[in-house]
Amino acid sequence: MVLRNLKKSYNGRCVLELDELSLEKGKIYAVIGANGSGKSTLAKLAAGVLGHDGGRTEKPDLSIGYMPQKSFAFRMSLRKNMLINGDDAQRAQELLGALKLGHLSEAKAKRLSGGETARMALARLLMRDYELLVLDEPSSAMDIESTLLAERLIRDYRDRTGCAVLIVTHSINQAERIADEVLFLSEGRLIERGSPEKLIKHSENEITRRFIEFYSK
Amino acid sequence: METALHKAIELIFSGSALLEDIVWVTVRMSLASSLTALLIGVPFGVLFGSGSFPGKRILVVINRTLMGLPPVVCGLLCYLMFCGVGPLRHLELLYTVTGMVIAQIILITPIVIGMMEPFVSGIYPDIRETARGMGISRIKTLGLLINESRYQIFSTYLMALSRALAEVGAVSMVGGAIAYKTNVMTTAIMNFTNMGNFTTALALGIILLAGSLVINAAVSLMQGRAETWC
Ligand SMILES: Nc1ncnc2c1ncn2[C@@H]1O[C@H](COP(=O)(O)OP(=O)(O)OP(=O)(O)O)[C@@H](O)[C@H]1O
């Protein structure tokens, strides 16, 4: 699948400029980059939740699931939050269980902690089968154990549905663990993309090397 | 003063037909105007808070201006519309409860919109992004937005009701405070005071205050629930 014309500017300042992005079904892509490098903008454009300016983003006709950087809990129980995105009650319970929220299914979602809210939001999104999954820092509020559980859940989902996954992360370790390919963004541009091994360990690009070096300190 | 208070309380429990009628007209008028204002105002508040269309900012500014419309000005305008030479004279609304309800709707609807709009525009971006991210239909997203606003709608309603109960300027001009017809508590308090009948005025004042107390207790309970219960 190819997404074309991923461009966005605010008040004349271009925050993302990408002509095209090709993704393969069944693969997991990690997007890394500094604060403000345009990762969330890329995720939103890919997911189609952001108004375009000028050049409209062209997307193949796919079902896309998107998890925003800021998770939102609806004012109802966790179980009902899950059922917003589908009606399979058993699947809802399994997904909550997979992220260790099973015992909270009747609790008020607004009362969850930050990490718990993110876990619920991920589980809620996975209620439905999408062809492209876009996750904006799904585990940035989660502890290590939950992060690993979430990664396993995402991988299982990918294996079952054969979807492509675009996952924004600040963790180089996470990118190495989960991604088939890493995309490095800087100042709204795609600097480099490649296998984790190549991009993280043996990049020939000066900007990438500096970024990775800084992060692994 | 003490005996006046004593007599007023006695009067409240004496089952006076005049008092009963005044309270009944007040309740009818306030419920009709606050509920209608809510039915008109909530959709507009939601639209202003969640929609984006040309002219929205201007409409919001106009609404803020209308929120500050002095009741007597509203009363005057309605009077001019409904009176013997006014354009709406054939509707025969002057000195009727319906006419008073219309005047109050004009006063209260902007307040309902003004309480809903900032609330909705505060929560809508997150809801929209989350719902769109799941691929949920617009109509279902609207349902989620309204569900998320339920406490705000309720406390807005109570606010509208207490405004309707306490308002005097517009209803006295449009209704004319006719006994057993359009006399409500606030206008009756004014009349009885002018006549020197402080006992009845005080009795009505106490009833009005008690009503307001109940409403405000409900609002505070609601806010407590919205914060802790969620
Ligand atoms: N609504 C907006 N108005 C103006 N500028 C914006 C808006 N949204 C984003 N930006 C700018 O666009 C740039 C890219 O933002 P984006 O959210 O994509 O960054 P990011 O890579 O996701 O950063 P982070 O790691 O902090 O999440 C930032 O400089 C930001 O200030």
Ligand SMILES: [Mg+2]
């Ligand atoms: Mg971001």
